[in-house]
C-alpha cells in the first residue's frame with residue numbers, strides 16, 4: 001500500500017539574494033510501514049523534501065499526496081537533528097506538548113503516551129527536566145513526543161547526527177525498534193551512508209543541488225535483523241560501495 | 249541517600265565557609281568604618297558638617313521629619329511613583345515587544361524610530377512632558393516610563409527573536425497556531441531575559457523618578473533633595489539620599505530574590 005507519493009515535485013526558494021532551485025522533478029513513493037532513507041550531498045535539498053512532505057511548505061510545481069490509512073489522523077510527525085525539548089518543562093510536560101497544541105489531551109491519549117514512556121524505559125524520568133537526561137534519552141523523549149500524536153508518517157531529519165558515535169548506534173537501534181513496533185512509516189534524511197543502509201527498506205540517492213533522484217535502491221535484508229547487526233553484513237558493504245560511487 | 253563525605257571535602261567546605269564569613273565581615277566592616285570615620289571627623293571638626301552633614305545629624309533629621317509627619321509621606325510619594333512607573337514600563341514595554349514580534353512588518357517600519365528614541369537623552373523631553381502632561385505626579389511617572397520603556401521593548405524583542413528557529417519549526421510541524429507559539433514557546437523561553445530586565449528596570453526606575461522629581465514635584469525624596477540644596481540644608485539632602493539608597497537596595501533585593509526563586513525552579 002502506498003502511503004505517500006511525490007509526483008514531479010519542484011521547489012525554488014526566493015529571497016532578495018536571488019532564486020535557489022532546490023528540487024527538480026522529484027518523484028517517488030513510500031509504502032506503508034516502510035523505512036525509507038534519503039541520502040545526498042549536503043545542501044542538495046534533503047531537508048526541503050521533508051518540509052514539503054510535512055506541509056510546512058508548498059511545492060513550486062508538482063503534487064504531494066498522502067494516503068490516509070489510519071483514518072483517525074493524517075498527521076505527519078517531524079523529528080529534527082536537535083531534540084528541541086523545552087528546558088522549562090518536565091519530560092512529561094514535553095511529551096504532552098503536541099496533545100496540548102492540538103487540544104487532544106484526553107484521558108485515552110495521555111494513557112497512550114504514558115504507556116510509550118513505560119515501554120521505552122523513560123517512565124521513571126518523567127518528572128525530570130531535559131538537562132538531567134543524556135543525549136540518547138533526550139532523543140528518545142523527542143521521538144515519543146512525536147509518536148504521541150500517532151503520526152501516519154514520521155520524518156527524521158539527521159535525527160541522530162548530533163549524538164556521539166557510540167550513542168548514535170544505540171539510539172539508532174532503539175528508535176528503529178520503536179518505529180517498527182509502533183508500525184510507523186518513516187522517512188530519514190541523513191548524510192551517513194552506513195546509517196541509511198542499516199535502517200532502510202529503500203534508499204533514495206539525490207544529486208547535487210538542484211536535487212534530482214539519481215537512483216533508488218531496494219534493500220533485501222532480513223527484516224528481523226537489528227540495524228547494528230546489519231551494519232557488518234556483506235550486503236551492507238556491497239550497497240555502501242554502490243551508494244558511494246553514485247555520490248561521487 | 250546521603251553520599252559519604254571525605255575528610256578533605258570537609259576541610260574544603262570549612263575553608264569555603266570561613267572565606268564567605270570573611271567577605272561578609274569585610275562588607276559590614278567597610279560600612280561601619282565609613283560611618284564611624286564620618287562621625288569622628290565631624291566631631292573633631294575636621295570636616296564641616298554644614299556642607300558634609302554627619303551620621304548623627306542625619307538620624308536627627310530623620311527624627312524631625314518623622315515628628316513633623318512628613319517622613320513617610322515623602323517616602324511613599326517617591327515609592328509610589330517608582331513602582332507605578334516600573335510596572336507600566338515593564339509590562340507595557342513587554343506588551344509592545346509582543347506586538348512587534350507578532351507583526352514583523354510593523355517591527356521593520358518602527359525599527360529606526362526605536363533606535364532614535366533609544367539614543368535620545370530622555371531628560372531633554374522634560375519640559376515637553378511638563379507642558380503636555382501637566383505639573384504633578386503624572387509628569388514624574390511619564391518621565392520614569394520614558395526612561396525604561398524603550399530599553400524594555402528592545403531587550404524583550406531581542407529575546408523573543410532569538411528563540412530557536414528549530415523549536416518554532418517543531419511547533420509548526422505539530423500544527424501550532426501563532427498564538428500557541430507565543431505562549432507555549434516564545435514567552436517561557438524569554439523568562440530569564442525578562443528577569444534580567446526586571447533587575448535593570450528596578451535600578452532605572454529610581455533614575456527616572458528622581459529625575460522627574462527634580463523637574464517638577466511638590467513631594468518626594470527627589471523634592472527633598474532639591475529643596476534641601478536650595479535652602480542649603482545639607483542634612484536634609486544627605487538624609488534623603490541615604491533613604492533613597494536604602495529603598496533602592498530593598499527593591500533590588502526583592503527582585504534578586506524573585507530571580508533566585510525562578511532560577512531555582514528552572515534549574516531544579
Ligand SMILES: Nc1ncnc2c1ncn2[C@@H]1O[C@H](COP(=O)(O)OP(=O)(O)O)[C@@H](O)[C@H]1O
Nearest residue numbers: 013015020022041042043044045046047048049
Ligand atoms: N528558506 C530558504 N531560503 C533560501 N534558500 C534556502 C532556504 N532553505 C534552504 N535553502 C537552500 O536550498 C538548498 C537546499 O537546502 P536543504 O534542503 O536545507 O539542504 P540539505 O538538507 O540537503 O542540506 C540549500 O542550497 C539552501 O541554501
Ligand SMILES: [Mg+2]
Nearest residue numbers: 046047048157
Ligand atoms: Mg538538512
